[in-house]
Amino acid sequence: MKRSIAWSGLCIALATLAGCGGGMKQEQKVQIVDYHVHLKGALGLDDALAISRVTGVRFGIAQNCGKGFPVTDDAGLLAYVESMRGKGVFVAMQAEGREWVTMFSPQAIARCDYVFTDSMTWRDDKGRRMRLWVPNEVFVDDKQQFMDMLVERTVWILENEPIDIYVNPTFLPAVIAEEYDALWTDQRMDRVIDAAVRNGVAIEINTRYRLPSERFIGRAKQAGATFACGTNNGGANDLGDWSYCEEMITRYGLTPEDMFCPRPDGQKAIQRKPLPKLKY
Numbered sequence: 603m604k605r606s607i608a609w610s611g612l613c614i615a616l617a618t619l620a621g622c623g624g625g626m627k628q629e630q631k632v633q634i635v636d637y638h639v640h641l642k643g644a645l646g647l648d649d650a651l652a653i654s655r656v657t658g659v660r661f662g663i664a665q666n667c668g669k670g671f672p673v674t675d676d677a678g679l680l681a682y683v684e685s686m687r688g689k690g691v692f693v694a695m696q697a698e699g700r701e702w703v704t705m706f707s708p709q710a711i712a713r714c715d716y717v718f719t720d721s722m723t724w725r726d727d728k729g730r731r732m733r734l735w736v737p738n739e740v741f742v743d744d745k746q747q748f749m750d751m752l753v754e755r756t757v758w759i760l761e762n763e764p765i766d767i768y769v770n771p772t773f774l775p776a777v778i779a780e781e782y783d784a785l786w787t788d789q790r791m792d793r794v795i796d797a798a799v800r801n802g803v804a805i806e807i808n809t810r811y812r813l814p815s816e817r818f819i820g821r822a823k824q825a826g827a828t829f830a831c832g833t834n835n836g837g838a839n840d841l842g843d844w845s846y847c848e849e850m851i852t853r854y855g856l857t858p859e860d861m862f863c864p865r866p867d868g869q870k871a872i873q874r875k876p877l878p879k880l881k882y
């Protein structure tokens with residue numbers, strides 16, 4: 603297995619314990635960790651561990667937590683954490699929808715190694731709750747106005763929700779996905795990037811959706827963002843290809859210092875920022 607330099611004293615310790623960096627070594631090469639793996643479909647923990655062993659890529663296994671998802675309260679979250687501890691993976695919470703901030707206690711959330719969310723579920727200005735990956739729940743009355751809302755919600759999430767990673771970043775619903783490059787203007791990108799950097803939230807490089815775009819990653823790198831590789835697999839067949847992460851790491855010269863590493867107890871996002879009131 604390739605070794606990479608660890609990017610802080612704390613991370614060296616964590617990396618050695620949990621395997622996110624690889625240990626104290628000399629060469630500035632990123633060792634990929636997939637922080638966004640789900641045990642779904644045919645993929646069980648043993649299968650995930652087997653893939654991890656063969657590929658040398660460490661995993662963070664995430665449970666979907668929130669309204670309409672398998673885990674909806676502290677008891678479920680703690681049972682999940684318990685079931686994953688000591689199994690050689692990071693234990694992650696995927697916070698779903700915006701309602702999650704009202705459903706879990708900071709103490710339970712802090713038992714996870716890290717928390718992530720996306721900006722794919724929110725209420726629009728007319729109060730319609732949208733899940734952007736569900737076509738019949740998406741309302742795009744006006745593309746520009748929709749984009750302004752998406753950026754506003756995303757910035758609000760990054761500013762207010764105690765998360766460590768922003769995942770599925772810049773995802774657009776199918777109805778406008780083909781216009782990604784035109785709709786994600788530099789100005790819109792920079793608002794999201796700026797909020798992520800200011801709030802210490804890492805930006806996922808999603809290898810399955812190939813998101814965010816190269817242009818976004820380049821601008822984020824310039825702005826001093828931190829990145830985290832992730833797949834968001836839907837089952838067993840779409841895990842194991844990290845080529846987009848690898849391409850972006852090479853293209854933008856990302857080093858271990860540019861990459862996310864779960865923070866130690868006491869410094870997690872949930873321990874630095876209170877849970878906000880539900881807004882969207």
Ligand SMILES: [Zn+2]
Pocket residue numbers: 638640664696834
């Ligand atoms: Zn996910």
